[in-house]
Amino acid sequence: MRTEYAAEMEGITKRFPGVLALNNVDLRVKKGKIHALVGENGAGKSTLIKILGGIYQKDEGKIKINGTNTVVQDPSDARRKGISFIHQELNLIPYFNAVQNIFVGRENDVGKGKFLNYKAMRKRAEEILDSLGLSININVPVKHLTTAQQQMVAMARALSENTSITVMDEPTAMLSNREINQLFRLIRRLKRNGVTIIYISHRLEEILDLSDTVTVLKDGKVVLSAPIRELTLSQIIESMVGRSVEEQFPERPPIKPGEELLSVEGLFDENLLKNISLKVHSGEVLGITGNVGSGKSELVETLFGYRRLREGVIKIEGKEVAIRSPRDAIVYDLALVPEDRRGKAIIIEETVAGNIVLPFIQNLASFGFIKQGLVKTKAQELVERFRIITPSLAQKVMYLSGGNQQKVALAKWFGMNAKVFILDEPTHGIDVGAKQEIYNFINKIVTGNSQKLT
Known part of the structure; x- marks a missing residue:
């Protein structure tokens, strides 16, 4: 079935003991677009993407990938369906190098035969990094790389899985402005290559700069979903917190330093x-x-x-x-x-x-x-x-x-x-x-x- 949507989540409801985490949530993400997902802490963003990634199972609702109804049984099933994740906590193995981290758990996917083919893994890792325009030392343990470089390794790992949908959870939280600009160039390159991106961030200026569409969650419900060109920063903030936030940086009190x-x-x-x-x-x-x-x-x-x-x-x-x-x-x-x-x-x-x-x-x-x-x-x-x-x-x-x-x-x-x-x-x-x-x-x-x- 031909459809303009890479992923559709309809009527998603999820309950935990004592908590209604998601209440009849709809999320439709167009192919080859950057779709931002924002909301206050505890609004339900993480729960929703964990359902898409097979970490949690929905209580109600349905999921479509490329127009086909599907059940995402677990994270491995999500990867098979072309869904990859770059989590806020990068989950890299610090003593492994970039090649080992990119293919950890999937070593047999590269090369032929029953034995580990590190040469083939290294070649494939270099191809992925080159396609992203990245140059990092792939021989040293990733603990010796900068946070931004580790982020790139995590991205390369996600894209090595032949992904068509990539979920990025707070990818710029630990990066400098220079490194953020580098990441944005990479994200835009992925978009040009047809990759669909679900982008989660509390940095709303990034949302305005980067995304095509934004969906706002509050208390487990969708309160706003619209093309970014139709919205202002103030409208997004007010829909998130339920009130107008006039100044993000309160005025400093006049205090004379003491001892x-x-x-x-x-x-x-x-x-x-x-x-x-x-x-x-x-x-x-x-x-x-x-x-x-x-x-x-x-x-x-x-x-x-x-x-x-x-x-x-x-x-x-x-x-x-x-x-x-x-x-x-x-x-x-x-x-x-x-x-x-x-x-x-x-x-x-x-x-x-x-x-x-x-x-x-x-x-x-x-x-x-x-x-x-x-x-x-x-x-x-x-x-x-x-x-x-x-x-x-x-x-x-x-x-x-x-x-x-x-x-x-x-x-x-x-x-x-x-x-x-x-x-x-x-x-x-x-x-x-x-x-x-x-x-x-x-x-x-x-x-x-x-x-x-x-």
């Missing part, structure tokens, strides 16, 4: 950081910027004790301190939300409540026993303040959307009386309404004479 809270002198780490010095004061917001791989994250992780300090002096309120571990940092009233959310910011298999109270759990205990009533009260307070969408405090964080996981990573530090807040990409994976809330929280920290380092 010095943190100073760093001559800091060196094992390989990247060289002679870093800085000073920050109460009531001050200090911004740190640079390209991916420039050392921003390594600096804040060293300050918090995740990484070894080879040389240099760290002072808290004028007193030299030795921070050898995150435990030491917490003792000195430092708080860190790291860039690596799943690896370092949250315990993915722990509950929402367990994650939120973890940094100050000792304050909720008496005579060695944790007061569960206090745990519930404090966790509920922070869930409400950060508008974390979860069916209960007992829900495991692994089942929350990426944006709500990020909110949990933020919320847990607001329950302790830290003097210095170190936030590394704090709005990563956060929708536009939640971003404004986080900026407001930063202003509240500053007016409370807590230092905020971003």
